[in-house]
Amino acid sequence: MRVLHIGKYFPPAPGGMESYLGELVSALEKEGVTSYVLAHRWDSSEPAVTQISANVTVERVPTYGQICYVPVAPAFVFYLMRAIRKFKPHCIHIHMPNASGLWKILTSLSLPIVIHWHADTTFPPEKKLHNTLYAFYRPFENILLRKARSIIATSEKYAQYSQSLSAYQHKCHIIPLGINPNMLPTPSNTEIESLRKTYCNNDETLIISVGRFSYYKGFHNLVEAMKQVQNGRLVIVGDGEEFNNISQQIETYRLESKITLAGRLSIQELHTLFAAADIFCLPSIERTEAFGMVLLEAMHHSTPCISTDLKGSATGWVNEHMNSGLVVPPDNVSDLTNAINSLIHDTTLRAELGENANKRLLANFQISTTAKQIAELYKNSLLPPS
Known part of the structure; x- marks a missing residue:
């Protein structure tokens, strides 16, 4: 055919x-x-x-x-x-x-x-x-x-x-x-550890987010949440029309020591970062985020996810609450902050969700x-x- x-x-x-x-x-x-x-x-x-x-x-x-x-x-x-x-x-x-x-x-x-x-x-x-x-x-x-x-x-x-x-x-x-999953890069432990050192200290929790810097991604809420996150380091990967606004927001809040805008990475670098991350966050605020393919990439590396429950979108289904990660209401900085802090402090839950995330990927996607x-x-x- x-x-x-x-x-x-x-x-x-x-x-x-x-x-x-x-x-x-x-x-x-x-x-x-x-x-x-x-x-x-x-x-x-x-x-x-x-x-x-x-x-x-x-x-x-x-x-x-x-x-x-x-x-x-x-x-x-x-x-x-x-x-x-x-x-x-x-x-x-x-x-x-x-x-x-x-x-x-x-x-x-x-x-x-x-x-x-x-x-x-x-x-x-x-x-x-x-x-x-x-x-x-x-x-x-x-x-x-x-x-x-x-x-x-x-x-x-x-x-x-x-x-x-x-x-x-x-x-x-x-x-x-x-x-x-078989076509995605498999970074070595050496590559993972090296990249972690680039972005955070040993005692910090590495949080990442990936996507085009567009109005519906909700990156501004993630930056806002980081004001109340302790012992976490955020890396946002991508570029787009909202990049300068997000950069300015980080400067205004004086969060340069907690947030890095990594720009666009190669496929190998991106998947090394997925593997190095402790938490992946997709804080989208509009159903323009229809599915969240990037959630699947995080799940491949057994990285627990935090996503939003957008009405009419699949993001709250792809990432299943308390199975593969946590799901919070969209455009809600308080709940987003609490979800991040809960995974930072509960390493056992984090590991369990990460393991389940990979199983969910293999079974459904x-x-x-x-x-x-x-x-x-x-x-x-x-x-x-x-």
Whole structure:
């Protein structure tokens, strides 16, 4: 079976949606699926076409910056038409949100469409330009959803709460995201200890958080919480539009001795930090954080998690309260602070949650299981609609 994937970006571009797509096409190959990925070019140094394996090809379309997080790629439709003509896919798998996926409306409408609904497109009220542009974009998004043969939602909570998917519940299939633990770096004890010394003293608890510095990540609450955290050292990995604001907040509170902004790290460095950490924290405040792929990476290293219980998001399900970690209300600095301090002081609970986190990952969030379910969905999607 030949499947054309339309993605926003593809690894080594950073992001949970990107890393998942990279792992998914490799896992689908084992299910007899040949994949052709059409994505935007993240960096000018990336090759135009990459042959990942015998049955996985990636083509990157040139971009000219971004407007409201949307890559500007005027030639995308021509690349898409050429890929359809050359690759002759049996179906098209569109990973949303992704404005370039809308070009499918104008091309080869007879091809079955599978939409992977990673998240709704939502912005806070103060982002007026973003909301105005989405008001124009949404009718076309709705047309695409209507034409889709099947829709993959990553959790039951998200599918049920999403306004965009409300009219299409009969098409929705719940398939959680997953990772391949065997493909992740395994740092040595020497590397782990060396990195710990870089960020904290022996008697300090190492707390980490990872993600794009965006409004919905809640990093400002995590910085606020650190004012009342004793014997803990926080490292935040990533960059983005809120980086300078968070940096200024740290300076204002004079927390430079307790918080380090590490910027973007290599995959090896990032997973060494996951392994070195005592606690992983995902303090997101909006359901734009639809699933929390980064929680799975922390769980792989048996690192207990603290996440927020976002209405309509899977974060409070992926990380199960008092099993793989602690779950607190969103945008609540007091409860976030208490959760961090409780894990700092209770090392027995910390170890138990970390061990359970790894077991939960292996039982529920493996990419091999995801790939089997999606391959089966492809077959069903090729059948004429009933």
